[in-house]
Amino acid sequence: MEHGRVGIVGGGQLGRMLTDAALPLGFAVTVIDPVENCPAAQAGAEQIQASLKDPDAIRSLASRTDVVTWEIEDIDVTALEGLPTAVEPSPYTLGTIQDKLRQKRMLVRAGLPVAAFMDLDPNRLDRDVDMAFKAFGAVIIKARTGGYDGRGNMSVRPDNSQGIFDRFGDTQLYVERLVPFQKELAVIVARDVLGNIAQYPVVETIHENNICHLVLAPAGIDPRIRADAEEIAHETAGHLDGAGVFAIEMFLTDGDELLINEIAPRVHNSGHHTIEANATSQFEQHIRAITRLPLGSTEMISPAAMINILGERNGPVALRGLGRVLSLPGTHVHLYGKEPTKMERKMGHIVVISDDVEEARVIALKARRELTI
């Protein structure tokens, strides 16, 4: 497919950066997004203004594009499955990943390492959770579907589980062993339509309030662990269907064990630095993969730190401090054009390039403090 049109379900910052990658390769882009003049539309994508879950909008997207993909996993798999247009990666993979319990089972079947888990029978929650406490010690209860940025996850103690169940309502749940970890790691991995796989160097992700706050590339870990993490990500991609970029998030446990936490079937916050720091960005890589172009090199050009710019208030955007940020060495600012600013809303990110990742981290934290939005 050359010179075609790419359809993306979702036109937020990920859709915007996919658009930035698609246009210079000669593709036009159409996105679905409910927000008028969404971030991707500002960067040149045509926009179908509709809910991401609107099957009519998805059919309309498919009818005017050559391949359909997504920037967010919380969308209607059924609507994607019946389309006459290519859909990448496969809706089946999306369906598996959307249901965290199915995802975990798939990983176990593939022989990949995950924390111990068990299904919770909605009719026997108390008994099941009790069993989990006995088997796993500390546990975390998770919604099977719909959670992201930590939403839908709840740590529980034996004495407070009933309140938790009330908060989840009718959502289907499962329970996982709560594993003490030293670090969270992530590997961005890409698959082309032929099944060729290319993984990026492993990064460390640092979360605050369950939202990705800081990414350090490369991760400061033992080379053996690094190699293992990349190997696990590579193998995981081999068990997924369809072409595109996936993020494999892992825990490095206190016992130096690697466990897959979850898979994102899309470009991911833990790969934003690849625009500046790698030979091919995750966004271009995804566009290449879904349009049947060859994958690009994932080689690291420079160490980098990425820090998210999350809203710290509610109100109209009022940008201050950009000049101070840009006067710091190696800074690259990406604002997403969102309006208004909201608490915890992802408004942009800053990437800092440096020969030393620790120096990049220090500059990134300083840069973030200089900026208000």
Next chain:
Amino acid sequence: MEHGRVGIVGGGQLGRMLTDAALPLGFAVTVIDPVENCPAAQAGAEQIQASLKDPDAIRSLASRTDVVTWEIEDIDVTALEGLPTAVEPSPYTLGTIQDKLRQKRMLVRAGLPVAAFMDLDPNRLDRDVDMAFKAFGAVIIKARTGGYDGRGNMSVRPDNSQGIFDRFGDTQLYVERLVPFQKELAVIVARDVLGNIAQYPVVETIHENNICHLVLAPAGIDPRIRADAEEIAHETAGHLDGAGVFAIEMFLTDGDELLINEIAPRVHNSGHHTIEANATSQFEQHIRAITRLPLGSTEMISPAAMINILGERNGPVALRGLGRVLSLPGTHVHLYGKEPTKMERKMGHIVVISDDVEEARVIALKARRELTI
């Protein structure tokens, strides 16, 4: 100025890449361009569809933006001078540069090296050219205004000058010594509003039919000559008014002398590789400069070769070979979204990143051969 709107006269590939640089810094962009859905508009710029020389369009652009700049020098300086909005770089500088004879005189006054030249009196052309032949030996006659990509330049021999004059018609002319050169070099240089200057490493430009064909970064020249070229560019920028990016094109003569050929008061084809190969691209640098943000580092991240994708036929765009290009190591493709393809039209460019500039050149030439558009 933070969170404002940038106005650009011209929305071709340079306006498009300026737009790509402006949006992530939080700026909106409006361009003037006569072509419906021009390259910059496709990348998210608002477009005023009008002639670049339409003073009403320029006033309208100024009324809706916080700073006005341009991507092409062949525009109406008078219209720019009366605007109530900031204009960068200064219209006075643009006026000087538009008239190549005034430009040359400015450079001579500044003590900067240029080939010998003289004015041609339209009433005594034969006599004046005769005088030039005697003084300079081989000469080249140039139109004072309106020429670019070599248009408006004519080599003449003593026996064919009359035919040349007929072809120029009423255009004002001047004559220059035709200097045999080994290489053409270029230095991109940026000035901020305070007069701080940052120059990029010198590159070699290789022209075909007077159009920039290939850029090699860094130029394969003696370190002393490299330092001199960068010093000359730095000094030249010191004699220009206003903020922004300028390209200083030079000849390295057969006698190892550096002569300034001409100045482009804008981002330039010889700086396209800076998107991938330098810490700050020329496009972001220009946006920073004109919006009163600090200049970024011009440091080279990697050697690179840039090759233009010029149209080789007339007709609708029909892209072929993109996959083969992207399977070559280090290739980055930038298509401009122009329609239709025309002979010699700048349809896109390819940048190749490599540890070795000679290897980058070989891959760039191969990549260009693989692609048809």
